[in-house]
Amino acid sequence: MGGLIHAYYDCVSPYSFFAFTHLQEVRAVLASHGVSIEYVPTSKKGNQPPWLVPAKAKLGQLELERAIKYWKVEPFKIPKIFPILTILPQRALTYIKHTYPTAQFENTAHLYWQWFLYKHQDISKPDILRELLASPEAGFSREQAEEILTIAMTDKKWKEELTATTQAALDKGAFGAPFFWVVKTDGHGRTVAEEPFFGSDR
Template sequence: MLGEITCYIDCVSPYSYFALLYLEKHRESLKSYNVDIDIVPVFLGGINVGSGNKPPWTLHAKAKYSSFDSERAKKYFGVPNVKTPSFFPILSLLPQRALIFIKSQHPQTFIPTFVDLFSEMWENGIDVSKPELLAKVLSKRYTEPQIREILEKANSPEYKKMLNNNTQEALDRGAFGCPWFWVKNSNGDEEPFFGSDRFHYMWEYLELPWKDLELPASEKAKI
């Protein structure tokens, strides 16, 4: 591979939703340059505690700014129906563990399921941390026996440990929030990137051909 992007995300984070949509939109283009993408479920609450970070809604200035920034992001990433549900924030341990099991046993539906959880929570107001509601979301892609297995495994010591390990790996790589990226380029160098608005820096680091933002002069200025 020319490069690798490891993306650490949690369904509790709307900016993780934006990042996942953007990466999937460009997955084939990245593949054509031999850049691989690995999506890794983590527990954002653990990252916040482990890094000493505070969620933006707990700080007045950040919360005030977020109301503007989220509207811009929704428009840019093409998901205008995203809204903060009344039950936010959730304890995302169950859905994140479920996703880890799905990634290991149903890799073909892992990304679509992650998108389902994001869209159901952030666009349709479904609390995916509740087992019965998570099961309903999973019923789009899995049979009843498969759903029972997913929920059982999500509550098992094995997958609890795997989520802890994923979260610790992100922390060891400097994470203080989500989405968090760890990127390896063709020289074998590695660097972290944070947020859903740093992809142009990422493409530059990977030495990919990309088009920068352009601001053409007004036609009036040409007269």
């Protein structure tokens, strides 16, 4: 028995950050049971988070504070620039996923949240995204960072790829991020069951 967790997420979502952090922490345990993780960048325009709805804002902030404590991550405040349009950074990440080693892809995803949630940098802006990609923490050369940014801005292939993965999540029932499609397989790798899950606490 084994399985695969398709983790659909958006870099604007703090709850995607909680889920990503937790999955990275339990990855070895999951692997010991034959379960692997695939992180899938998505970008859903117009999905309004609870704390931007006046009637939900107070509870939404309280829930965020609870989640920060529960997941034991360094405290942060939602940036004043929130929400941002994540199409450009998620296109870049989609290209990185298919071009660079998995560890570098996942490290870049983590950096997105570090810059956005903790540094309050608008990573949807080309100049800031370029700076992030060229930072020592990202592990890309300046030439590679420039290439990634240019491809994310101009290459139709990665625009269509991000659109397709976002639509795939929507077709499976996603209405926000994070969203998970969990597949259970038998000893021969055949799918025996699959179910959707929503939210970082699932």
